[in-house]
Amino acid sequence: xxxxxxxxxxxxxxxxxxxxxxxxxxxxxxxxxxxxxxxxxxxxxxxxxxxxxxxxxxxxxxxxxxxxxxxxxxxxxxxxxxxxxxxxxxxxxxxxxxxxxxxxxxxxxxxxxxxxxxxxxxxxxxxxxxxxxxxxxxxxxxxxxxxxxxxxxxxxxxxxxxxxxxxxxxxxxxxxxxxxxxxxxxxxxxxxxxxxxxxxxxxxxxxxxxxxxxxxxxxxxxxxxxxxxxxxxxxxxxxxxxxxxxxxxxxxxxxxxxxxxxxxxxxxxxxxxxxxxxx
Numbered sequence: 001x002x003x004x005x006x007x008x009x010x011x012x013x014x015x016x017x018x019x020x021x022x023x024x025x026x027x028x029x030x031x032x033x034x035x036x037x038x039x040x041x042x043x044x045x046x047x048x049x050x051x052x053x054x055x056x057x058x059x060x061x062x063x064x065x066x067x068x069x070x071x072x073x074x075x076x077x078x079x080x081x082x083x084x085x086x087x088x089x090x091x092x093x094x095x096x097x098x099x100x101x102x103x104x105x106x107x108x109x110x111x112x113x114x115x116x117x118x119x120x121x122x123x124x125x126x127x128x129x130x131x132x133x134x135x136x137x138x139x140x141x142x143x144x145x146x147x148x149x150x151x152x153x154x155x156x157x158x159x160x161x162x163x164x165x166x167x168x169x170x171x172x173x174x175x176x177x178x179x180x181x182x183x184x185x186x187x188x189x190x191x192x193x194x195x196x197x198x199x200x201x202x203x204x205x206x207x208x209x210x211x212x213x214x215x216x217x218x219x220x221x222x223x224x225x226x227x228x229x230x231x232x233x234x235x236x237x238x239x240x241x242x243x244x245x246x247x248x249x250x251x252x253x254x255x256x257x258x259x260x261x262x263x264x265x266x267x268x269x270x271x272x273x274x275x276x277x278x279x
Contacts, residue, residue, distance in 0.1 A: 038062055041087060041102065048101070048111070048162040049083040058085050064106045084111060084162060084169070093240070095138070100172065109156070112168040114139050132166065139166040142242035146170065149210050150237060173229035173237055181225060185268050188261065201261075203236040204228065208257050216244040217251060223263055 045058035060066050066081045086099040095116040103109055114135035118126045126134070139159055146157045146168075158169045176184075180200070187198030197205065211217055218227070218238075227240045250256070 145241040
């Protein structure tokens with residue numbers, strides 16, 4: 001990571017563009033683009049540490065320790081550069097901004113930064129301190145639940161405080177494409193006739209049943225296609241778990257899961273308006 005207080009003229013536009021993008025919400029009507037796995041990165045990055053941030057120029061080989069550039073020569077530190085390096089804005093939800101980033105080991109990850117100002121039961125805006133406290137609780141709960149429901153994430157999901165904000169660090173989940181969503185809908189219709197579910201629909205049901213097994217569910221507002229994606233193993237995952245609700249009376253049966261799947265299928269025509277990464 002090379003820090004400078006003065007930028008060359010050809011870097012100014014890129015720097016300002018990145019800064020603006022990091023402050024804007026992604027167009028929610030745009031379908032997600034397929035994630036490109038880089039072998040290297042060379043460009044402007046936002047260096048996020050526990051209580052501060054800074055802009056700089058980052059050069060790395062993916063999967064290799066990030067080093068600091070000192071003047072005109074490379075100087076390998078005795079310890080890795082600490083913190084995370086945000087290089088792109090992936091989206092924004094009701095509570096958080098989501099960044100694509102590299103950790104100090106040069107591995108790509110996602111930072112979900114909780115920034116919402118909390119309100120009490122009467123709708124009164126709480127203090128920044130109380131909002132931060134609530135955000136920290138939610139982020140830690142989301143980490144706990146992601147690990148609970150997806151054991152393979154145990155080493156790749158964690159809680160961090162970055163620039164003073166509570167964050168969830170997680171792998172990148174590839175949003176379902178329009179074709180993949182439509183394929184699940186096709187499997188759903190075929191299951192009605194053949195009484196046999198396809199692979200993707202079964203994986204979707206497995207996620208909902210896992211929540212149900214812990215007496216949890218999405219509320220209707222959060223039961224959305226934007227919260228369904230694929231993990232690195234290609235299997236379906238459902239995320240944004242911090243605000244799962246307790247099951248109500250009569251919601252412990254298989255019929256309840258069927259009703260949730262039916263609601264998702266009804267919302268499929270709206271998927272082009274709901275495609276955004278974790279947020």
